[in-house]
Amino acid sequence: MKRISAEYIFTGKKILKRGIIELNSNGEITKVTDTGGKISEQQSLEFYNGVIVPGFVNAHCHLELSHMKGMIKNTTVKGLPGFIDEIISKRNFPDNLQDYIEKADKEMQMKGIVAVGDISNTDDSFTIKKNSSIYYQTFIEAFTVSNEKVIETFEQAANNYYKLKKLNLSGTIVPHAAYTVPHNLYEMISKYKNETSKIISVHNQETPGEDELIKNKTGTLAEVLIKKGFQLKDFSYPGNSALETNLYYLNKKDNILLIHNTFSKEKDIETAENFSDNIYWVFCPLSNLYIEKTLPNLPVFFKKNVKTCIGTDSYASNTELSILSEMKVIIENYPEIPFEQLIKSATINGAKALKIQNKYGSIETGKTPGLNLITKFDFEKMTLKPESSVKVLVS
């Protein structure tokens, strides 16, 4: 048994000053005590000068692209259309891809990440996911350039889905984005295994040209897609925005993870929230700065108290896979967002999005969320400092 305390504990649901967490040898929490800030000398109590938070949930990653660190320069890429152009020509998988994926998985463990929503276009990451201590929800992502390729694309995704199930890993088939999934393919994805509620992820409103493409099939994004062989006549794009197109096809009962939302407006937030109670807004700020050089209007999302999550995206558009670093850049740009809300985005909200809140996301009796210690914390403002760092206390 272990007894742990720190200056503050952010349980994912509330803040305890010098609370005490008791765990058994499996890392399962057996008791959480609110001491009201006063702990008398206790035998075998480990006390830390920092704040303890639950293990992080990375709601969006592409492990498969772990070999791409630095391949697309953030100094030369100017927006998603150019990024897509480069990624399609540079993504060729190297022979030692497994080494890169394994290293990325280990890095996430070291940085206190316990669960990941991970995009897969191939089965390259499955074995490493199977053997990892991280919980993975795999999103087998489908997209294609024309109607002609729909059946082949879906069969390939279904084939990967069965490989995943054989390994006893959790996953679903998901659309890449509104603009890369022809009508027939989006319908097939939506209807597949639809007896129960699924978890769906889709890239949404990452670049301004997305909505223009949906409305008029014009703009720089349209130009890049045409250059890459997309037959835009096969894409019906119902709705007036990428968000509306996605909602047209998606099921209300599924958990819907909308990824990026860099250019989503207040009206979009309301549209999605009116559509379903299961919308999760996933933000990858470092990736947005890398590609689009801007951030989503995060204070609006936090003010509306919608379900926000945090993701790292991949090494193709990030220099590290760290939820702490994503939180730091949010606080640096939007200091008005309270750390308490941000930590919910990094833990319990992600756990709910991936439907693993019975085990992960908050420090509560019966759960095995993992425990992280954040040191060099700003106790005066109760928020992160640029030099704050994370250490895994219980994995």
Ligand SMILES: [Zn+2]
């Ligand atoms: Zn992505």
